Amino acid sequence: METKAAHLANLLQTCIDHKAHLAGKLIHSQILRNGFFADIFLSNRLVELYSKCGSLGSARKAFDKMPKRNIYSWNAIVGAYCKVGSLEDAYDLFVEMPERTVVSWNTVIGALAKNGHEGRAVDLYKTMIWEGFKPTHFTFASVLSAYGSLGDVRRGRICHGLVVKVGLDSNLYVGNAIVGMYVKNGSVRDAVRGFGELSEPNEVSFTTIIDVLEQTDQVRDALNMFSKMHRNGIRIDAVAFSSIVGVCARGNFGELGSSDECQRVSSYGFGLQAHGLATKLGVETDLHFCNSLLDMYVKHGKMDLAEIVFANLPEVSVVSWNILIAGYGQEGQGEKALELLQWMYLQGFEPDEVTFVGMLGASIKCGDIETARRMFDKISAPSVSSWNAMLSGYSQKGNDGVAIVLFRKMQFQCVRPDQNTIPVILNSCAGMRLLKCGKQVHAASIRESLHRDVFVASGLVDMYSKCGDLHKAKLIFDRIPERDIVCWNSMISGLTFHSHNWDAIALFKQMLEKGMGPTQFTYASIVSSCATLGALSLGRQIHAHMVKSGYTNEVYVGTALIDLYSKCGNADEAQQFFDGMNVKNVVSWNEMIHGSAQNGRGDKAVEFFEEMIRSGVKPDGITFTVVLTACSHSGLVDEGMRIFKSMEQQHMVQPMAEHYTCIIDTLGRAGRFDEAEMLIDNMPYQDEPILWEVLLSACRVHANVNLGRRAAEQLFRLDPHNPSPYVLLSNIYAALERWDDASAVRKLMSGRGVVKHPAYSWTEYKDGVQAFMVDEDLTWIESSSH
Template sequence: MQSKTSSYLANLLQFCIDNKIHKARKILHAYLLRTNQFSNTFLVNRLIELYSKCGHPTSAHLLFDQLSARNIYTYHAVLDAYCKSNDIDNAYEVFAQMPERNSVTWNLIITALSHNGFEKKALENFYLMMMGGFVPTRFTLASVLSACGGVSDVGCGKECHGVAIKLGLEGNFFVGNALLGMYAKCGFVWEAIEIFKGLPEHNEVTFTAMMKGLMETDRIHEAFDMFKLMHRVGISIDSVSLSSVLGVCAKSSFEDFVVVNDNDRNWYNVHGKQIHGLVIKLGFERDLQLNNSLLDMYAKHGDMECAEMLFDNMSEVSVVSWNVMIGGFGQKYSKERALEYMEKMKNHGFEPNEVTYVNLLAACVKSEDVETGRQMFDDMSCPSLSSWNALLSGYSQNEHHKEAVMLFREMQFRNVQPDRTTFAIVLSSCAQMGLLDGGKQVHAALLKDVAYTDLYVASGLIGLYSKCSKIEMAKHVFDELPQYDVACWNSMIAGLSLNSLEAEAFIYFKQMLGKGMLPTEFSFATNAGTTNVSLGCQDQHCEYVKILFYNRYLAK
């Protein structure tokens, strides 16, 4: 009789789980207590799973703690509860306590870590899983590839690609989309395109990932063409796809997607407005995230009139909406309007956050009111790195270089970790002041930081030593770089020219061409100036530069 009752209860619990009958959980829990069924591990496991499906991880864990005879399914049930509620700390604690694990366990924890911003931890556990001899599933690989993209670890991504090929999962829909997204996020667009071509079918996720990858590598026209292809072949366009293409429109320059209206000479982002029309046509006009993307698109293009019209007609707004408007007016050098919107934001019951203050700080800086910006900065209880960088930029742009250097020192005293932007700004200020000792101190700080090999920062170092007449140090920085970009070459060439080493500057210019690096207008301008004052074969040099300039720019 007991066996029949247990079998009936097990079927009833499974029926409630499958059909998400949440209200039955307490009744069944009480019945198990009343009939002394808590010694039945199988039934309690099902009850824990029911609590998990109902979104009650704490209740699931209480049952877990009360159960003395646990098995791997007990652990799975409570682990799944925490993973589904994104409670990573408790999930990892349960995972660490498990006496044994299988592929399902590993998949649960890796997926949860990857989806909640713990990409590096997800990759560490993936390697542990592989070392334990467990075979990853398509879901494991998809999560790991997403984590690789999140931290731009293309090396690990390629290893996972190899595993996918070995397991015959490369053409799997989930794995294929994840591979495409990983390569796109890491900037390997050609590899992403090859994956895209090789997939047996495509959906909105595939197209959106491809579109984002093209956008992030500044291939704006191709990104928008991908959206047009998606629309043409009949792929369902969802809010995520629309938000992504609005990001493409926001990132585009005026020359990319604009026309001029001869009547009022105003610029219009044609494609952005077309997407706005599509948002309305598809019935997404009340979608808050999409409306925020539209606001951002208009604000990035300085069309605050359209942004205001949209904002005033939105059925719902968020802190993000207010921040976009404040940032948009800041970009338009309208500090007063930005401050006005912050006051409105407070009056409507929204609390300004760090982004709000950074946007206001940037508005003050752009309006050349660095003093007000500093007052606002000093009122922040715990300014973020973005706030420090915004004020540093304001000092530097307004030629308050001494204040920029002093602010950098204050950052060090307060143990605020600088980033590449911080270093580049303070190096520029040191260079403008000819402050060699200060620049050397920044260089020393760089040696302790991974930013030392960053090309953006290296270019600033080269500029500093060049302007302080320490050209050998500039050469040393240049020679130590693992790779080069055109900005570094330009800085080195300009530095040599500044120190009256024109012939050597021209040699570097030819080396740049020999490395396959396409020169910019700055490269030609520097060398045109160099050859005009160089000794010996200056006329020959100048003619050579003129020919290159013609081939590069005028013969298009």
């Protein structure tokens, strides 16, 4: 009988090893038929068999019908419930156990730790210690994993200390758990130290430490660790290869490698070597590795190699498509990305949200805001990064109103903004000068505790500055604990923009005293302040500072210097600097043309305009405004008319009100009123006061009373409280000795409560600028200085 029972036990073990459920049931029937069910060993094997085959119900029936049970019976049924995740039933059985072994405790603690019940696992571990059971390497591995998931590094360290105390720190299984616990808690230094204490690290050890080094941007160390893994003969599987090419995908970090390596390679070069090694070891067929490899080539912009990897994938997934689509988006090839999306549909793949996010980024980078919006609208629940991308796209395109509406929609959908959202939307508020809206965004930043972020604070300073609330901007600026250059630039440019030029210069000096290095935007703002003030001496000092800092080759800085020297009457010096500029854009040319016009060099301004056309730089509306102004001030009437007519015919620039103003001023100064009147009668800007003001001024010079009266009447209608037309019309009558008409205009002006304000002039002296103001009757003069 014993021989037969032993034979049945051997057969059961074979069934357990091969998970032969049907054969096991036949043996079960033989056990019952031969009356062996009372044999505890055979009954335990039956519970184990059904557990291995996933038949929990049969395992429980076998357990319940056992006439006698021992500790192995209980461990087997508890293990069966743990295996299928029925943790409550497993725990209830564990509590019912008449006696427990370390195996019993380890089984339940391990199951709880693996299935998201880390807190209960730790509590059970403490009870185990209290009841006098000695933990094993399985216990510590589970508990350390639980502490890692709970983020409890303090208790994790205590457990680590106990591991050392009981002498299990040399166990590889426990050692890997220690490293993993520190990794999950972000204690990189402790994780690396724990790895270094492993006597014989395996592929799990190396893969774990490579991942944590990659996550903390320690790329050089990660690559060296992989090299060490290979040199030590550790088996490198697909997971390890995926990790290392993920490291190589981080970007081109230049020369990498340790000092003892003969060959030093870039991260991309290392990735190529890893690809070759993976092919040699037969890992290149693993889909996860292939997708990681595809991502590496994409991140380095090697789209030709990425296409080859994609074409040879053993199995294409949606992830593979997403990586390739995002890659072409990263390269700014939006059309190629859209073509791939269409091909993806044709191949029977359904795009997911990652696909649309990739297409969104591609479209934004290409400036295709319409396609980007279509992709955005297909995302069921956009993440904050998707909202940010869309908001940034609209802001960059100048569609600030749409950006603000979209931001409100984002709030209605309860998507919380982050430190990247707020600066973008503040920029849109600043662009539209919407102070009220900007204040609401400020309130939202305070609600989300983002207002202390340096980028958000800079955005607030910029918004309040551009919207004219300089007091609020300065308050925020002063409260920023660690200002970066963006903060300083925002405050300085705001002061410059609102003509608080001396305050801007004072802040610039304070910035230098703080040891903050100016950028091209700082210099451009401060030189603009000097130009507005006519402070040539101070401007020269700033110029010298720029030369020392190496910023004179920046196009915006150069343009500001041209403006400075031109406004201060140094046209030759402005041209000398302009001629030495390495890069000239349309703004530079415009400033040089404008500077020539300011200094009475109309012919030179026209020459610069013609040279600009020959250089291939396309003129814009501002170009025509400044060159037509130059023609007007220099009496170049025919040149002005020729350039005005060329706007639409040759350069496809639609004339605006300011262009008509310039050409009417040109004709008026020359006394060609018939042409001027004909132009006014046919232009689409009849209600622009500046046009009539220019015409009226010319009529005063040439005593054209009839056309002057028409211009004045138009101005009385359009801007009844502007004193200029009253004064100019009165002066026309006075020049013709029509005193009654002149008096009537003065009475009309007085009756309407129109007041003429005094003008002022200024001149620079050694310590600043002196301003002179004079009233209408020249009865007194007041001077002030800064």
